Amino acid sequence: MTDLEYRRRRQLLRIRGHSIAWVPPLLLLVGIVLVDINTTEWFRIVSWIVLVPGIAAAICGVWGTAAFAVLSLVTYVVVDSLWPGQAQAGLGDFILVAVGGFLAVLASAVRVRQERQMLHIRDIAETTRRTVLRPLPPVWAGLEQAGVYLAADVDARVGGDFYDIQPGPHGTRVLVGDVQGKGLGAVETAAALLGTFREAGYHEADLTTVAERLEVRMVRHRRHTTALGRDDGDRFATAVLLGFPEDTPGTIELINFGHEPPLAVGPDGVRTLPSGDGLPLGLGDLVAERPPLHRVPLGCAETLLMVTDGVTEARDGAGEFYPLAREVARAVEADPGRAEPRRLVRGVRDGVLRHSGGHLDDDTTVFAVRRAVREDPVQGRLQS
Numbered sequence: 001m002t003d004l005e006y007r008r009r010r011q012l013l014r015i016r017g018h019s020i021a022w023v024p025p026l027l028l029l030v031g032i033v034l035v036d037i038n039t040t041e042w043f044r045i046v047s048w049i050v051l052v053p054g055i056a057a058a059i060c061g062v063w064g065t066a067a068f069a070v071l072s073l074v075t076y077v078v079v080d081s082l083w084p085g086q087a088q089a090g091l092g093d094f095i096l097v098a099v100g101g102f103l104a105v106l107a108s109a110v111r112v113r114q115e116r117q118m119l120h121i122r123d124i125a126e127t128t129r130r131t132v133l134r135p136l137p138p139v140w141a142g143l144e145q146a147g148v149y150l151a152a153d154v155d156a157r158v159g160g161d162f163y164d165i166q167p168g169p170h171g172t173r174v175l176v177g178d179v180q181g182k183g184l185g186a187v188e189t190a191a192a193l194l195g196t197f198r199e200a201g202y203h204e205a206d207l208t209t210v211a212e213r214l215e216v217r218m219v220r221h222r223r224h225t226t227a228l229g230r231d232d233g234d235r236f237a238t239a240v241l242l243g244f245p246e247d248t249p250g251t252i253e254l255i256n257f258g259h260e261p262p263l264a265v266g267p268d269g270v271r272t273l274p275s276g277d278g279l280p281l282g283l284g285d286l287v288a289e290r291p292p293l294h295r296v297p298l299g300c301a302e303t304l305l306m307v308t309d310g311v312t313e314a315r316d317g318a319g320e321f322y323p324l325a326r327e328v329a330r331a332v333e334a335d336p337g338r339a340e341p342r343r344l345v346r347g348v349r350d351g352v353l354r355h356s357g358g359h360l361d362d363d364t365t366v367f368a369v370r371r372a373v374r375e376d377p378v379q380g381r382l383q384s
Helices: 003-012 023-037 046-059 062-081 091-132 184-203 207-227 324-334 341-356
Strands: 143-150 161-166 172-179 237-244 251-257 263-266 269-272 294-297 303-307 364-371
Touching (some): 023 046, 023 062, 046 062, 046 091, 161 184, 161 364, 172 184, 172 207, 184 207, 207 251, 269 324, 341 364
Antiparallel strands (some): 143 364, 161 172, 172 237, 237 251, 263 269, 263 303
């Protein structure tokens, strides 16, 4: 059972916070008793009562299953004794009900133990997600932000997509990226890059130096994993590195490591920022030049929208890719307020899920930021 299936089942068995898992086996018990009593001796089904603890084992706890096992056994004895001797089911069916109840309790104990293990694993995955993709306040470091991450594997809850905002004495820096590949190796690589970004983004004055630090970290990480004998020595990561200098509020700095180009979304429409003219992180040794630094104007009402290829490569039933820029432009034209980060991210997320029918082939990240125009609760000053 997947985590999603487990949560759906628990919701179905609860009303207003109270469990109703005991209702189906109880109704089955009552139904069997009524049918057995109100039919002739040629249609004795009291032995079917063995199904009651079996049903309870699938949806009730261990003690609930044990209660239904005992109740079924007692009910069997009472109902069977109501019939004359020649019509009684007898000892054989009694043993069947007893053994069936015992096995149902064992099965329930195994199921409950597995569910607890699954919940524990989910808690570990959630902790990992919060470590790699740390929670961010809605207004942080002078930026309004909103982000959503959807794992292609619904049980994994975390993958190789990453994003973060790092305030510092040299302005606010933003990093959004996507590690090639899947699994724990991609998560580990994303965590390594984010750790370097959080340190370099704070201490380094030049965004190009931050970019160099990220490239070096990627190479070091690959060498380390190769030395451990792991088969991910060719792993790389696409990324967009942004800088929001405090002294030039109308301009941002941008370095693109082969990533999807950001979109500047505002009331006047959508425009595409410089594309991935640099190689991904980890492949910098293939060329002599590093990705260039772009200085791009950004209006105070414009929101930067960044996505991973899980968005742009999402396909519908006909195999058509999701038209991100066109859909965003259409939404903003209909309602300029949709350029606000939270609404923008929500709209793209819903659009991708509709387009793909809810089936994601790759991890999907949608992240949006814009300069804040209200008081920053952390830094305690007005942002503009």
